[in-house]
């Protein structure tokens with residue numbers, strides 16, 4: 001596995017902090033088809049090997065509840081910085097993104113045309129409770 005996420009993580013977090021202006025309109029939610037079916041499929045593979053051993057889907061449902069109304073990008077950054085707990089930041093950006101798509105899909109949110117992308121609009125997608 002290429003450990004590219006560690007290096008690039010800092011840059012993305014800076015963008016996350018300074019790119020989020022107060023009053024920025026968050027006109028989308030995770031219910032608006034913000035990830036593709038292909039992302040869900042590859043996310044499932046990552047999830048099964050990297051996330052499933054320590055959490056069940058119920059845990060993610062509770063997480064989405066407690067993160068509701070926050071930008072999806074913040075959850076992505078949090079997961080990337082702390083998970084997998086035994087090797088944080090060890091996955092590639094895309095793998096973290098796909099895992100989130102899979103978790104959203106398993107919690108009943110629909111896939112759509114848009115590709116979920118932490119560098120493109122993910123700060124304007126709001127988490128809502130499943």
Ligand code: HEC
Nearest residue numbers: 047050051052053054055063066078079083084085086099
């Ligand atoms: C080695 C065990 C382990 C693995 C593997 C693991 N986690 Fe965790 N995870 C933890 C522990 C421990 C916590 C903190 C305890 C808690 O919050 O209940 C945690 C917390 C979390 C949280 C809560 C964050 C918050 O602040 O609300 C999320 C979301 C999460 N993990 C997602 C993931 C994802 C996604 C993966 C796969 C990429 C993953 N975890 C892999 C052990 C693990």
